[in-house]
Amino acid sequence: MIQATRLLLAGLALCALAATASAADKIGNCEVTGAKGSIPLAAPAVPGQLTVAVSLPAPVWWNGDTADTIKDGMEYCMAAEIAWRAGYDKLKVVPVEFVPLVQGEVKDFDLALSEISITKARKKVVDFSVPYFNSDIGVLTRTDAPVDRKSIKKVTVGIQQGTTGAAFALDVLKVTDYSVYAERADLLKALSDEDIQAVLTDTSITLSAEAGSAGKTKVVGQYKTGEIYGALYPKGNANNKTLDKIMQAMIDDGTLKKLAAKYLASAWGRDPASIPYFKP
Incomplete structure (x- = not known):
């Protein structure tokens, strides 16, 4: 009886550990798949977390009405994956206005994900990641x-x-x-x-x-x-190259493709290519 009890307790302990590991591999409602801390940041804007700027609302990309209620969406889960691979299990979403963001006036963040098109004019005041969406x-x-x-x-x-x-x-x-x-x-x-x-x-x-x-x-x-969209970085920030390595790794291993299929294609219900093209 004692041996059986010990086996039962051991089994319950293993289940608890498995549950803890499973919970640890999520940020918000996003399942993170990369290795935690595999590409660490030297010094994030706020110690112990990844700080991400975004212009809201952005349904499908950021699901929720306020920063505190957003737990998933295409770009939110991108940010969650970046945070995880950088070594953090905490993600801070900071709402900002779009124009100051692309004009390089927003401070104290690590990157911005806000469906931002890469342009030559914007590159003069901010930096961009490798492209992640057309x-x-x-x-x-x-x-x-x-x-x-x-x-x-x-x-x-x-x-x-x-x-x-x-x-x-x-x-x-x-x-x-x-x-x-x-x-x-x-x-x-x-x-x-x-x-x-x-x-x-x-x-x-x-x-x-x-x-x-x-x-x-x-x-x-x-x-x-x-x-083409890219993550926006503060101009000349020391972490930009590291963040770009994470972005490229997510492209190479298919993470971004899976997120697009889960959050964009399923929500839109149709392929953007099916929409007719107008001539200017």
Whole structure:
């Protein structure tokens, strides 16, 4: 009886250890798969954690209304994996405004993941990781009032200040009836409130907005621009090369592809390539 009890207790202890190990291999709701601390950071912005800046809301990429409620999403889980491989089991999400971020004015963070297109102008004030995602410029409209490649130049178009979508709308498409919004939330609200008839921004962002709109909005087209996303780093930060090694490792071992399949393809419900291309 004593021997049986000992065996039972030993079995329970092993189960507890297994459960602890399983729990330790998650940050938020994200299962982390790399080796913890395999590519350590020398000195993070805040000791003992990875600090990640993001412009919210960003449904599908960051699932939740506030920084404290976000536990998964494509870029959140990317950040979780980076934190783990850098040696941390803690991830701090810091909401920031988009324009100051891409202008190099935000401080005290390790990297930013916020569907940020890599551009020559931005490279002058911030650094970027290797690219991790391709996206063109999408056209988001209300489902009950769609536009097409001709009518888009006759309606009020909404753009977000400081984005590549805004530059495309003004410099390439040359829209004349438009409204500019500082934050993405205000841009999408304007479409919902019928203040504007279309939104021009990254296809990936418009698809995420469509997915979270309960059928009220739809991506009706896109323009080929060759946008590529990268993690944004503070200019010249000592950890940038290390973070880039982690990003490249996640690309090479298929981690990013798996996250994209789990969070993007499943949420969007369709391939971005299936969306028709408009000619400017």
